[in-house]
Amino acid sequence: MSNLNTLTSLMAAAAMATLVSGPVLAHGDVVPQAVKTEGLSPLGDEWAETNPYRDSGDFERAVEIGASAYNQNCARCHGLDGISGGIAPDLRYLTPDYDGDDWYKYRVINGAVRDGAVYMPKMADTLSQEALWAIRSWLETKYVEE
Numbered sequence: 001m002s003n004l005n006t007l008t009s010l011m012a013a014a015a016m017a018t019l020v021s022g023p024v025l026a027h028g029d030v031v032p033q034a035v036k037t038e039g040l041s042p043l044g045d046e047w048a049e050t051n052p053y054r055d056s057g058d059f060e061r062a063v064e065i066g067a068s069a070y071n072q073n074c075a076r077c078h079g080l081d082g083i084s085g086g087i088a089p090d091l092r093y094l095t096p097d098y099d100g101d102d103w104y105k106y107r108v109i110n111g112a113v114r115d116g117a118v119y120m121p122k123m124a125d126t127l128s129q130e131a132l133w134a135i136r137s138w139l140e141t142k143y144v145e146e
Ligand code: HEC
Pocket: 030, 070, 073, 074, 075, 076, 077, 078, 087, 088, 089, 090, 091, 103, 104, 105, 107, 108, 112, 119, 120, 121, 123, 127, 135
């Protein structure tokens, strides 16, 4: 192989590596996706005790928004369509009642951090309360008894 050819193939290899490593690296980043919550009643700054959309006229819309918001922000760890692949707990088991809401709320606000390692980021730092209860509403439609 001539020197010029070698150089050309090295450059091609470098370009390939850039193309490949770009998306692969991005996949590992924790970048929550913006969620549009138009059509849902605004909830203000203070967190509701229980899912405010559960017994409201907003429920259907919340489920719709929650489905894509979940897949964009939670599925990476909790599994596509709510079905856990084992990395993180299966959220379909959370009971659609006060207890389930309480635990859900605790985790999305506090995340899961142990010994400085972030197992789950504080989702409420980047997603609105509306978006998070929408996700919860969608999860309730996927509820399975343990
Ligand atoms: C980077 C991975 C990751 C992402 C992203 C993530 N989680 Fe988690 N989540 C975890 C892990 C790991 C746990 C288990 C933590 C533990 O038990 O210490 C967990 C636990 C939970 C729990 C408690 C479940 C239980 O049965 O104890 C809830 C609720 C939850 N996550 C909701 C969410 C929601 C909603 C989203 C998206 C808005 C989300 N998580 C995004 C990793 C993640």
